[in-house]
Structures are given as structure tokens and as C-alpha cells.
Amino acid sequence: MKKVFLALAVAAMAFVGCSKDDDKTIDNLAEKIIGKWMEAEINGQPALTNDKTVTTFLSNTKATLSTSRTNFSETQVQWSAHLELDVNISGNKMTLTGHPDDNVTIVQKYSVTAIDDAQMSANFKHTRFLNGETISHKEQNNRYVKVTADYSDAVLGKWECTELTGIETYNDANARLEFYQDGTYNYWRKNGEGQWEAVTNREFQNYFVDGTLLATRWKNLGEEELREWWEIASIDDNEMQWTALRSAEGGTVVQTMKWVKVN
Secondary structure, eight states, rough: OOHHHHHHHHHHHTOOOGGGGTOOTTTTTHHHOOEEEEEEETTTEEOGGGOOOEEEEEESSSSEEEETTTEEEEEEEEOEEEEEEEEEEETOOOOOOEEEESSSEEEEEEEEEEOOSSSEEEEEEEEEEEEEEEEEEEEEEEEEEEEEOOOOOOOOOEEEEEEEEOOOOSSSSSEEEEEEETTEEEEEOOTTOOOEEEEEOEEEEEEEEEEEEEEEEEEETTEEEEEEEEEEEEEEETTEEEEEEEEEEEEEEEEEEEEEOOO
């Protein structure tokens, strides 16, 4: 048993990103990186669902990024669904470059310290430029998991919430959501007479699903834009389950929602 614990400890240590190990040799990174990757840990702590993104490496030169950031503003929307990125790989280092609009450029740099078929660790740097000037920068050590499921098509249609556990955020148990192919959705609520009514006071309602990550954003008339993030745990036999790791007083809390498809 002690040997088993030792082996597990060694495996875990291999996937702890460290900026001092930037020049570690990674064999065949261009082949191993292909697929979808989502943050599991940030600086040694479990990644909150709100902080997760999905990067899909289509080849060793092309990738896409889906992200909805918590620190958005009117001038920094930071909402990208399947944004196209150019990829450059040299040794254990990767540089991804994309253009959300004509004035903004993002550059993401990875120094990969470990990778296999299921997870990857890297020192990660993200810089955002507006007309060539740096407007934001962050650096962190991330552990990523490879996402094999993609619920982009399975989520389409109308769903009714049947159960909510954990804290309430913007969504609650009195909800129906209808997702459309064009990246928009409708929100329905049951009125006092028990009838479902579509909410009509919104300027827009957008969403994206990339792999298992679901992000929504909306704006009520005359109010500020709001956003919410979930991870789709499963869609099976017209039933869907969401989960999210949220920040809470004194630590974190797991929130879940269950849905049934409405014909």
C-alpha cells in the first residue's frame, strides 16, 4: 500500500507547473497537444468554473479559444466563442495569437512542464493588447484536463429545471431555457397561474458551449450585463445535469442543476 501511495504522489508532483522549469524537454508536444483542454487547477488551487476556458488545438498551427471572463467591462467585453488562434510550437513552449476584433490582440504563452493523454501542466502567460499597447497581463501555473465530450449539439432545445442544489446564483429552479443553434437562447419562467412565459425584457441573451463548458450572458433593459458559467456533467436520455465550483464564504461550494428536455 505504501508503494501505491508513493507512486500516486510522484505522478501528482509531475503535474505541478513551475516557472523555474520552463525549459523542460517535452517529446512530441505538437502531437500530444491536439484536442480540447480546460483548466483544472490554477496556482495549485481547484479552478472555479467562472475562471475556466476551453482551448482546442486543431493542429500544431491552429487552435480555438472559448472564454467568458468575470472582469469584463463595456470596453473589455472579453467574450469569445471559438475564437481562432495561430499557434507556434518550439520545444516545450507554445505561443497562441488571436484577434477578437480589429483593435485587440491577445497573446498566450505556455511553457509546458508535463503532458499526457489526460492532463497537462504549464506556466501560462496571457497578455491583451489594444492598438499595440498592453492593457492586461496575467501569469499563473495551470493544470489542465483534456476534455473528450462536446455537448454543443446535445444542448440544443428547450429544458426545464427539475432540481437545484447548493447556493442560488442567477438561475433558479423556476426556469426553462431554450438554446438555439445561432448562439442565442430564451429564458422562461412560470407565472403565478402556473403558466410558462418567455422573459421579454432583455436586450440580448447569448451562450456558447465548448466541450463541457457552458457560458451565458444577458442584459435586461436599462441594467448592466450579467453572466453565468456552468460545466455540463452529462446529457443522457433527455436529461441534463450541470455542476459548478463557486467561491463561497470560507471556501468553495459545489452547485448542481438538473434539467429535463421539453418537447
